[in-house]
Amino acid sequence: MTYIKPAFRHPGLAKNKIGFARADYEGAISTLCAGCGHDSISGAIVQACYEMAIAPHRLAKLSGIGCSSKTPTYFLGKSHGFNSVHGRMPSITTGANMANRDLIYLGVSGDGDTASIGMGQFCHAVRRNLNMMYVVMNNGCYGLTKGQDSATADFGSVSKAGSENAFPAIDLVGLALELGATFVARSFSGDKKQLVPLIKAALSHPGFAFIDVISPCVTFNNNPGSTKSYDFVREHIASTSVLDFVPEQEEITVDYGEGTSASVVLHDGSLLQLHKLNPDWDPTDRDSAVNNLQHAKARGQILTGLLYIDPKSHDLHQVLNTVAQPLNTLRKDQLCPGSAALEKINAEFR
Template sequence: MTYIRPTFRHPNLPKNKINYTKKDYEGALSTLCAGCGHDSISGAIIQACFELAIEPHRLAKLSGIGCSSKTPAYFLGNSHGFNSVHGRMPSVATGAYLANRDLVYFGVSGDGDSASIGMGQFVHAIRRNLNMTYIVMNNGCYGLTKGQDSATADAGSISKAGSTNLFNAIDLVGLGLELGATFIARSFSGDKTQLIPLIKAAMSHPGFALIDVISPCVTFNNNTGSTKSYDYVREHIEATSTIDFVPTMEEITTSYEEGDSKEVALHDGSVLNLQKLNQGWNPEDKLSAMIALQNAKTKGEILTGLIYIEPKTQSLHEVLGTCETPLNELKEDLLCPGQDALEALNQSLR
């Protein structure tokens, strides 16, 4: 058995504006269980990067430990990659981002990786508004260690073994709102129509962009009684809106009645079209987002789509006032300007 993807592709595959095909964004063949929601997310990432026409060598993908953290091997095989220690991916991402601001940073984590051992790291990445897309592949269980409940398993949820979870779940979306994340969304691995534009918008956002993706574990958490199963999620989804991502070079048109749609302009000129909005919900109002989340929770629904966005925000480099040149490209004459420069600096502080 081989895990190397065949190299042959149809010679007439469509190409994006930089002359790449989807093949250029693929990775190795997946070794995850057949039907795993994580593979659908990997497919959505490939499609989003293809449509955004990102050069693969300009993207850095980082992960921790878990089924989710294996997936960077399955997409963008020509990108930079680092698989870190369990729960420590945000630290590695922070160091890499500070050293080289010119790369596009893409973090992949799981509910165990972010909501348990990596909670402290997750919290500080949000607090610092690290300019990265952070996807949590959330299945409510530890798939690598035989399906024990994770910290995102809902109270009362029944595992495949028949045990009932006694503890309240950690809601990463609600936590992200409370901590000040500037882009927050939730989606479902079985809904690529919603997930792909959300990933494209997150990658265009100048700050920490969190996407919590419910991704059922077909082996350990897809049973009756599980709130992370395919059937349960499909029966309880409540979408905030229909989402369309419009790149800056395309004409922006809206065909919906006034009050049924909203355009959110991103910093690079791209636009998120939010169509058929839920009544009383404004994605640029944090209180409105919190109320929408709480209402959905009270009704037992899973609120998906763009939950909250703060279009005008400062990334970590802007907060720290670092130079425009990536730190890993600074030459010795700038890093060590000499005694005269040091003396001038000391004089300015006296």
Template sequence: MSYLKPQFSHPRLPKNKLGYTLKEYEGTLSTLCAGCGHDSISAAIVRACYELDIEPHLVAKISGIGCSSKTPTYFLGNSHGFNSVHGRMPSVATGANMANKDLVYFGVSGDGDSASIGMGQFVHVIRRNLNMVYVVMNNGCYGLTKGQDSATADLGSKNKSGAINPFQAIDLASLAIELGATFVAQSFSGDKQQLIPLLKAAIRHPGFAFLNVISPCVTFNNNPGSTKSYDYVREHIEATSAKDLVPIKTEIKADFPAGKSAHVEMHDGSEIQLNKLALDWDPENRNSAVNALQKARANDEILTGLLYVNNEWKDLHQTLNTAKTPLNQLMEADLNPGNVALEQINDSFR
């Protein structure tokens, strides 16, 4: 069986401002299980990058190990990619970002990859506010090793073998807010109308943007009693808002119902427009965001949407005051200024 996509495409396919069709943003055919939520997330990433007119070769995709970490093969096939080891994606993303800050960075991970073996790396990439989009495809189980509960499996949930999870779940969205992430959102792989604008806003965000996406595992965690199944999520989902990202000088196409609206301006002048459904929630207030998540959890609800955003904190390059020119573009004369400059540096320490 071949996993290569056919080269033929219809000559009248719609194109973005760069002259690219969606085909230029796709990858190889997926080898994941039919119906896997991860494929829907990949499709949303393809659509978001296409609509934002991003050059595919200016994107870097980095992942760890797991079903989720296979997905960079299935989107943006003309982009840079690196499949690292289990739980260590943030270190590789940090190194790449420090060398070339001009790329759009996607870090793709799973609940096992981030909430267990990679928890230490997850914590520190947040506190450094690395400018990247960090997507967790959260299915509550280890799909590659036959469905054991992961650290995000909810207390009392039942896996496919019938075992009840006796442990409290790690809430990655709440944890990210507490640790200082400057953009935190939560969504469902089956809701592309919500997920695509969130991804677009995350790409435009000037710092660490975290998206926790509930992505049901159709093989090992889509059974009655699972809190990560399609049926359970659809029955318990509660959105914070209706939203859209409005790029600079682009007509507003979102159709919002009457209600209280909020506008969050991004660093490049783009704007996230929110029509609040949860009126006691403020997306620019950390305490309000945490309280909204805890309230939803107490009511057995899965709160989705943009939870928190902060455009004021510096990203890692601003904090370290790095060179404006990416390190991979510096020439020998820049890196080796000569003995006179070295003497001046040494004198400054005497």
């Protein structure tokens, strides 16, 4: 067996508008368990970036520790990457984003990496509205240490070892809404039709775009008592809408019946088309999202789709009024304007 992909690619492969084939967005061969939901999420990221024709060098992928944080090795092999320590991915992303605002930032984390050791980091990235896409591959267990319940494991769920979880789950979607996240979504690793357009929209959103993806662990948490297993999720999933992402360059049309559709224009002119399965759903109403999330939980449903978006989001650079030019391209004379400029600044405080 080999874990090295062949360098040869068929010359007839379809190319996107900047000349890359889908294979150009892939990475190394995955060493995760066969059937792991994380690999499906990696595939959705590859598909979204290929369809959006993102130049690989324009994207930076960052992660922490865990099965989920291994996945950046398996996609976007030609992009920038940084694997940080456990739970600290948001801080690394913040620093990189402040230094170079021209890159697209994709943070990958897990339920342990975010909901336990990285909880504080996650909260501050949300409240600062850092311009990034933050994906949590949520399987409700610690797969690298033999499947113990994580902080997102539902109360009463039964582990593969037969023990029942005695603690309430941390709902990262509810927390993101409470903290003021400007883009909040939930999806299922087995639903690429929903997940791919959600990733496209998140990558286009000017601010913190959070996607919680239920991603079953086939080795430690795919048993009958688990609420994060393939069977349980498929039986209890409830979608808010059918989504489509239309880039600015494409013709934008809507062909849905009155009262059953919604369109959200993003900052770059792209359009999110929502064919609402729930006609009362308003994705721009945070209170409505919170209420519907609670109602779905009371019914034992897993609510998926775009739950909330603020189309007028202002990211951290806009809030701090930072310089438009990336810091790593500033010249010495721009960074050190001289004693006269320093004296002028000091005079303002006298």
